[in-house]
Amino acid sequence: MFGKPATPAKVPTDSVIAFRFFDDTPLWKAFILYSMFVFDDLLDPQKLHRSLEALVKRDGWHKLGARLRRNHNGGLEYHVPVEFTKQRPGLTYAHVDYAINAADHPLASKLPKASSQPAIVCDPDEFQDLIRSEGSPTSMREYLNQDIPQLGLYIATFKDKTLVTLYWPHTLMDAMGKKALLNAWTLILQGRDDEVVPPYGGGGDPLAHLGKNPAELHGLSNRRLSVLGLAKYGIRNIGDFFRTHENRMVCIPGSFIASLRAKAIEELVSAGVDQPFLTEGDVLCALWTRVAISHLPNDSQRLVVLNNAYSLRTALEADLLPKGAPYVSNAIGFIHVLLDTQEIFKKPLSHVAFAIRSGIQQLGTRAQVEAFASMWRESSVKLPPLFGSSRMHMITYSNWSKARLYELDFSAATVKPGEGNKKPGFPTYIQNNQFGLVLPNAFPIIGKDNEGNFWLSGYMNKGQWEKIGHQLSGMSYVKNKPSLT
Template sequence: MFGISPPQVTMQSQTDIIIPLHYFDNTPLWRAFILRSLFVFDDVLDSEKLRASLDALVRRDGWRKLGARMRRTAKGELEYRIPNEFSQDRPALSYSHVAHDMNAADHPIASRIPRPSTRPACVGDPDELRGLFQREGDPVKLEDYLNTDEPQLGLRIVSFKDKTLVCLSWPHTLMDALGKSALLHAWTLMLQGRGDEIHIPHGAESDPLAELGKHPTEPHKLASQRMSLFGLAQYGLSNIMDFFRTQENRMVCVPGSLVAKLRETALAELAADGIKTPFLSEGDVLCAWWTRLAISHLPQNSQRTVVLNNAFSLRAPLSADLLPKASGGYVSNAIGFINVLLPAYQVFDKPLSHVAFAIRNAIKELGTRPQVEAFAAMWRESQGRLPPFFGDRAMHMITFSNWSKARLFETDFSAAVVTPGKNSRNPGMPSYIQNNQSGLVMPNGFPIIGKGNSQSLSKRAFRGRTWVLFL
């Protein structure tokens, strides 16, 4: 129905294999972000075993893109240059290791690693840990990759006598959260000596989304509310200071018991309204709850449009054709956006179930295969390859990105454990995870890192601006 992606053009230079980036990797939005994910383990891990296993993975067929260097063509497009052979001079990944002969609690920065809370709480500032996981001179923008021979994938390990910090860094053009999840799974298998179970990632030799957006069969349901380039520019000018001012960030811990109670109440409210067999996910309820906090600075009778811009993985709706479930995972970007538009006063006046159900309905209606195709079609036709935005120039936009399906807290590095921690409930499993980014920092952007089980406490982590938090 939607066609087969053409073979990817591959060229060979004297030192590199040259391939173009996939269409939906090479967009201004993903070019603007450099990402760093920090995993904290309450155990002593073998740093060399971690490095060697990841290095070996990058050298495998289908995974070598992770060690590619990025360059810009004469036409301004991005391309990968994969060394014919990785060597000491041109390594498969950027790596650094620092060992401290002390406990983390005795270190001036590591002592600030957040701990879970039994109540909703702001538990720390993720940027306070940057001195641990980011070296001076590390890439902070796309040009830092384009103008050097830096591999795309970076690994930094910081060892203490009682903890190990593992940080991965990469440009967003390389992969999204579920792409990172596929990478972590393969890395774990390599670490466990199960390399024969690792599959070649889907799309390693061609762009499986090359035809996405070229064959729409219906209009997008929010097409009438799509912002023009002029309207988007007006919105940008109205909020220009939010993009350029230094923003403060916080990690927020929300106990799973609270989320479960909110969900139970919301389902009861929907049932009382006559909605048969309603369904709400924890993510729906969590985003609805946080939205009310995030707009608490607005007047409660405000007519201003609130736009919930939810990042949405395309893997499920494309699983029947372009991204089959049986493939070896997709280590690239496959992200769309699901939008909910509500007047601010409804967020305040209506019960939480109203916003949560609006989010669920939007996912149901806009997450279908034809609607994904329609969204991608608008993305392709836009000037500058910007995704379509919906709303108006005076809107208040909140962006959520829920990474729960990536199951980051289930990362299993137990095969690298040297000494289990005294308080480690799951040796080799992360007790804390945070995400940092450089380049563009979206105002009112909230990644949900995932649901953990540290000290039997369900934990979700947000990254956001200080003023939207109840401290």
């Protein structure tokens, strides 16, 4: 009676698809992702459901509706029904109509608006009741113990607002994979079915040989943590995984980042850097690094490692992942930037931003991607390599700006545009909730909204966000001259 739930019986007619190497990792198995898009309009939930369901039924897209099973070796594999039916649908779907204005709902009334200065605007976890039904999967085990598709859609409607949530295990896809799915879904919603192309790779693995032929050493190979180093790092930081964590969403006006970027480029020119280039993301990560380690002593020599997740698609477009071909899977690498705490605090923000940009340029080449993947393949537990020291403080960034999530166009499903809404059918707020493993000091950058504001969120140890809130309230910019004090 108290034993493990029975694993659903395998259906003989299901098509079996092997997992790709870089999907079948402990890291991605640990996360179940829920991505909520808020529209200040009334959208037609049936149109959204039917169009996404139609996508899952198209050739090449069936894997979205696959069931997760274990093979005889204990590994994961996909089982795709020969036909999606009411009994075995292509996606899990639920819709709740609250039939009131969002302002009259105790939770929906708290959905954040953009702020005029850098500020904490909400706790994304507070809205969990608006993103999922009771019983929706929050662990890989729940996917394995039920006959449910990987992809889920949950819609909550109010008289003046629509909340659309997609959820899936991270083993299915990364942020750019989600972008490819959203693009295809939008085309079907707009009646442009003939423009939808199947995901690249079919049932095979386009990255099957990535990392098997490194031509050079990784640029940080001499700083790679050994098994002993990883063990020491884990022991020193294990407490962080048992502390109480708090999740917060931060909004930073685009004009603030633009001002910081202009100032940083001026500083680099003055320092003798020839034609310096920085993205807004470089500057945002540099700014947030200083904020995220504000609890450390300013004169500390402790190593800080910025662990930047990034899409490999651009680096691999010449051979493995053709440009323009949607790849609905995980193609993620990590670029590590190593800095001392004192260096971050005492040198100009431009120094940190330029270190981030230099790391991307040096470690993001095709050859370095191959070298990194090679080390990943060497791991007996299939974990990506870490660089630094066992005493380091690590901050992880995952910048989804290239996915352009705020450009999602659901205007074709608009029933009633929001009053005064300049772009009906486009999201005004997006958040990500993760279940399973919670990584403290890991910050997904959701991207830039249609008003130019940047949004990021993350978990930190209880009490740190309160201090950060005070720090953010002291930031201002006057006449394009940003102040961080």
